[in-house]
Amino acid sequence: MSTLTRSELPVAPRKRSALQMFRQSGWRHAVAALIVIYAVFPLLYAFSAAFGEGGTLLGSNRLFSTLSLNNFRELLSDPQNPFVTWFLNSMFISSVTAVGTVLMGAAAAYAFSRFRFRGRKTGLMSLLIIQMFPQLLAFVAIFLLLASLSEVYPFLGLNTQLGLIMVYLGGALGANTFLMYGVFNTVPKELDEAARIDGATHAQIYWTIILRLITPILVVVGLLAFIASFSDFLLARIVLQDPDRWTVAVGLYQFVSVEFGEKWGVFTAGAVLSAIPVVLLFLFLQRYIVSGLTGGAVKG
Structure with missing residues (x-):
């Protein structure tokens, strides 16, 4: 029967002090x-x-x-300030903006990642440089542009939700394209070649293979676009002039714009209700957020 020497005996782990922990x-x-x-x-x-x-x-x-619950009752029952209409307007504008941003950004990023054409690097660098300028510089130009468009295309000018959506789509295209470009580069090009050998077209490769592999970044881009357009005030206030077409951010401002602190209770009640869709989206899509944000960090 063998016996363990003193050096072979198991050593009990030392207890760490509170300071060490x-x-x-x-x-x-x-x-x-x-x-x-x-x-x-x-x-x-x-x-x-x-x-x-x-x-x-x-x-x-x-x-x-x-x-x-008096603030919530006043918020939902005030005929001069239709909160429900503002909320539905924000949901419509933000949803269309999120979907459009994902489709446009993914198509542009796929083209920059997979195709080689003249001006490719210049285009990517231009998109990055344009995003460095603050959007505040473009407010006057946007107003004049939409005012001119109103005379030719009334459905796309001032005081139209479609015009505001187009402004949001144009502002988000550059940053989201550059963000998704890095994720597209992480998808091996051998998948495209194997699919083409099997007879798949570029459209089939794009819609059935590539987009399914980069679902997390699509979700993140759509979520960020939804939040940005849902909470925007300045652009919505400049473009939308009819109270029935206002968004939640513009509409809630009316409760506190007349006199400081007049109806802050109603204002915060509306802010609490407006935060519900964003919170639900975060909870429902949280498993995509981390992988989507870090997807293009390895290979760009």
Whole structure:
């Protein structure tokens, strides 16, 4: 019967002190907790004002001191401020913008990734440089352009939802094309060659093979386009002039534009309801978000 020597005996793991545990991994939890508190604290004021009766964000030292649904009732029953109409307008504009952005950006990125043509590198560099200029510089030009289009194509000019959608599509095309271009490069070109040998056309390769492989980035681009257009105020306020065609961001501004702090409770109630679609989209599509954002980070 063999016996274990002293050096061969199993050594019990040493217990780490609280300071050692904090140095190794505890500080990460502390930083994460601070970030969560920093992000959630303003939301508490918004929820408190939405469910409160004071109707203001100032002097809210006692959060949730009163709970009431009066702000929501006033928001949904005011005939001069049709929140439901604004909400449906935002959903329509944002949904069409998201779908159009995905289709246009994916088609442009596929062309830059798979085809070789004159001006390809110049076009990619131009798309990147144009995105460096702030959109604020283009507001006057957009207004004058849509005003001119109204005389020729009334359905595409000022005070039209289609005109606003076209503005959103043009503004998002460059950045999203460059983002999806890196993801398209990660898909091996051997798949295209094998499909062509089997008799597949470029359209069949694009729709049935490539797009299915890059679904995460398509979801991310669509989600970002939806959020950007849903929460936009400046462009929507410039283009849309008829109150029945306003979006949620433009419509809710009317509750606080007359006098500071007049109807902040109704405003925050509308903001809470408006955040529901975005939150649901994040929860439903969260499994695509991380893989979509990092998909083109390895090979560009």
